[in-house]
Amino acid sequence: MADTASLKEILFRNSAEQCKVCEAIPFEAVGHRFEYEKFKMLHEVIEEADLEDEYQEWRRAYGYV
Known part of the structure; x- marks a missing residue:
């Protein structure tokens, strides 16, 4: 089972990558x-x-900003 830090990392990375796609x-x-x-x-x-x-x-x- 994934720990909280791993889940946050996945969520943050997916959101940041999706933001780049939108831009x-x-x-x-x-x-x-x-x-x-x-x-x-x-x-x-x-x-x-x-x-x-x-x-x-x-x-x-x-480096997503």
Whole structure:
């Protein structure tokens, strides 16, 4: 069974990678809204778990900012 740190790492990495996907697709392009919705769902999990500050620190530490 995965520990909490591993689960947070997976969640943070997936959210950060999905953010990069959204940034790479022009806003008006087909598929942008779908990719943004996937990012939004991941980010809502982070917010509901009250991990936003830790997520932002993780993003800076791993070069996603």
